[in-house]
Amino acid sequence: MASLKYTNKQHRKELTAMTKKEAAHILSVLLHELTKHWTKEKIHSDVLETIMKLRIQSADEQEYIHGLLMNVTFATESAHALQQIFGAMLEKQSLFSPKAVENMFNEAQANIRDHLLELTDRYREHFKQTVDRTERKEQLERSYSALLIVNRIQTDFLFQFIQEHNQEVARQFFNANPSDVLEAFHHLSSVYASRWLEGLELHY
Numbered sequence: 723m724a725s726l727k728y729t730n731k732q733h734r735k736e737l738t739a740m741t742k743k744e745a746a747h748i749l750s751v752l753l754h755e756l757t758k759h760w761t762k763e764k765i766h767s768d769v770l771e772t773i774m775k776l777r778i779q780s781a782d783e784q785e786y787i788h789g790l791l792m793n794v795t796f797a798t799e800s801a802h803a804l805q806q807i808f809g810a811m812l813e814k815q816s817l818f819s820p821k822a823v824e825n826m827f828n829e830a831q832a833n834i835r836d837h838l839l840e841l842t843d844r845y846r847e848h849f850k851q852t853v854d855r856t857e858r859k860e861q862l863e864r865s866y867s868a869l870l871i872v873n874r875i876q877t878d879f880l881f882q883f884i885q886e887h888n889q890e891v892a893r894q895f896f897n898a899n900p901s902d903v904l905e906a907f908h909h910l911s912s913v914y915a916s917r918w919l920e921g922l923e924l925h926y
Contacts, residue, residue: 745895773866790866793866800830803831804880808880812896823881871914
C-alpha cells in the first residue's frame with residue numbers, strides 16, 4: 723500500500739482533541755485501506771504453510787506442541803513490542819524514522835529471543851488450563867494463526883504510518899489519548915485478523 727488515506731473532511735482539520743471513538747473509527751478506515759488488496763486465499767495459504775512447516779520439523783506431537791507454544795510466545799511478545807514503539811511515538815508526538823523503528827523492533831525481538839525460554843514458561847501456565855492435549859494443540863494453532871496475521875497487520879501499518887507521505891494522517895493521532903489509540907489498535911488488529919482467518923481449515 724502506497725499511502726494511508728482518510729478523506730472524511732470533518733476529521734482532516736486539526737483537532738484540539740480526538741475522542742476514543744474517533745480514533746477507533748479512523749484506525750478502522752486505515753486498516754481497511756491497508757488490507758484491501760489482500761486475499762483470503764493468500765492469507766490462508768501463508769498461514770497453512772507456516773503451520774505445516776512447523777509440523778514437518780517436529781519429531782512428534784509433543785515437540786510440535788512445544789514449538790507452537792514458543793512461536794505463540796515470540797509472536798505475542800513481538801506484538802507487544804510493536805505496540806510499545808507505536809505508543810512511544812504517540813507519547814512523544816514524534817514520528818520516528820523507518821530506520822529507527824526497524825532498529826527498535828530488531829532490538830526488541832533479539833531481547834525476546836534471549837529470554838524466550840523463561841517467557842515461554844509463563845505462557846505454558848496459561849495453556850495448561852486446557853487439560854486435553856488435542857484441544858490444547860488446536861487452541862495453540864488457532865492462537866498462532868491469529869498472531870501471524872495480527873503481527874502482519876501491525877507491522878505493515880506501523881511502517882506505513884511513519885512514511886513521509888502519510889504524516890498528515892499520522893499526526894492526527896497526536897490529538898488523542900495514546901492509551902485510547904493503542905487500545906483501539908490492539909482490538910481492531912485482532913478483529914481484522916479474525917475476519918481474514920474466517921473459513922481457515924487446519925486439517926487436523
